[in-house]
Amino acid sequence: METHRRPLDNVVFVLVLILALLFLSPIFIVFMNSFKGRFFISDAPFALPNAQTFVGLDNYTSGILKVGFLPAFGYSLFITVFSVAAIVLFTAMTAWCITRVKSKLSTAIYYLLIFSMIVPFQMVMFTMSKTANILHLDNPVGIIVLYLGFGAGLSVFIYSGFIKSIPHEIEEAATIDGCNPIQTFFLIVFPILRPISITIAILNTMWIWNDYLLPYLTIGSNYKTIPIAVQYLQGGYGSKDMGAMMALLVLAIIPIVIFYLFLQKYIIEGVAAGAVKG
């Protein structure tokens, strides 16, 4: 720790503070406008609400009703939680198996999964959504399979890197004590993988919660997740309701901010770890 403060620190502090406030201002502006009447937003977004423009929570009620925000929140939550759980469990199993069992098949699986990381979504979006449709995966349960398939590349890659670094003597001891591979994995390996599992869960939560195109193309017409609901309000027919839009943006941000404030230490560490390996 520094024992004496440098005079420059105060200047830097003020500068960074101003930058931080500027960084937060867009969210504040949207929040402020969510309490203004729909016709007072686009023309003067920087004006505070006043007696004439203030409408209380009207925008929130109309926004929630217009796009069905509550079901959208439910779909987003359901899809994110179960897809992330599936990714964490199944890619950990796969990564451990193909890292520990050295064979041509393991190598082939590994490189095939890695390869999928570099292919942009546009390459497969049309054929994938048709396939999902034919196989009846176009519902909130089926989409979990799609997310597992798409998330497998990055997650197996990160898990494999971690598994290579842990000694396998413990696993061998478990085998000698009579554990079969399934017992060894769930009793010994999976608990050791906990820190990297948190990273994987966070990276995938950020992706799936915010994902627009995959759910839009597969389940979007029947089940609107939050990003689809937001886009639907803007792209929908008729005049745009800016008030409802502002309220929806605020409602879309709130769960993310709560998630972030509770888990920020893990999120920031996870992102740094994930980026360095990716």
Added chain:
Amino acid sequence: MQKMPAKYYAFFTLPTLIAFLLAFFIPFLLGIYLSFNTFTTVTNARWAGLTNYVRAFAEDHNFLNATIFTAKFAVVSVILINVFAFSLALLLTRKMRGENGFRTVFFMPNLIGGIVLGYIWLLIINGILINFGYDITFSAKFGFWGLVVVTNWQMIGYMMIIYIAGILAIPRELMEAAKIDGANSWQILKGITIPMVMPAITICTFLTVANSFKLFDQNLALTAGAPGRASAMMALDIFTTFYNRNGYEGVGQAKALVFTVIVAIIVLIQLFFSRRRELES
């Protein structure tokens, strides 16, 4: 463990592999095949050779324009994002009070999804432009700089975190030795900090290039390509080709394959650079 009975191997790998085959691998192979066909659904394909590829470039200039727009956007945003992120990282590794709080704030926009980000900034950018009698759809230039602002806001915090990790990993003795030898801040930055964080710079550069090329949600929300298709980036142009024009599915798939090759080349160049660095060190 060198061997595992087949039934256990299947137990561990099959759930992931089946999902991977259905969601990615089969659609990927089908996509390559279909880019050489005319089709409207995946079941009525007719062989068309290279027709789709010719149409992708020759019929109109949308795809070519989108490619140029994307490349320009990538150059501008890569430079701006990395300069801002690196500067912030320098400011936030001085053991100043409140550093953790600032990191939290600067990183936060990264958690907000592209669609929501796009609409937040649409309000603000149009709110500024309205004073001059414009809105963002008036010119592709507005869309371009609007997208630059949005991606900067989103990505600076992310890259800053990677740079901070890089800077904190520099051995303190190096800095102290340089100070004792009388080096000023600029010399330390040029002679020690930047060379020592080169791996982070490589990672961030390519992450921003790849993200810039793949940008879609922000583009859709902010301009949706307006005016006309002048501010459509590659991913959005491919999407529009697929879903807004009947009979162009094959052309869309051909564009998608070209797009994939471009992105793959960028990633391979990155791998080449980071491998070479690992060998050097």
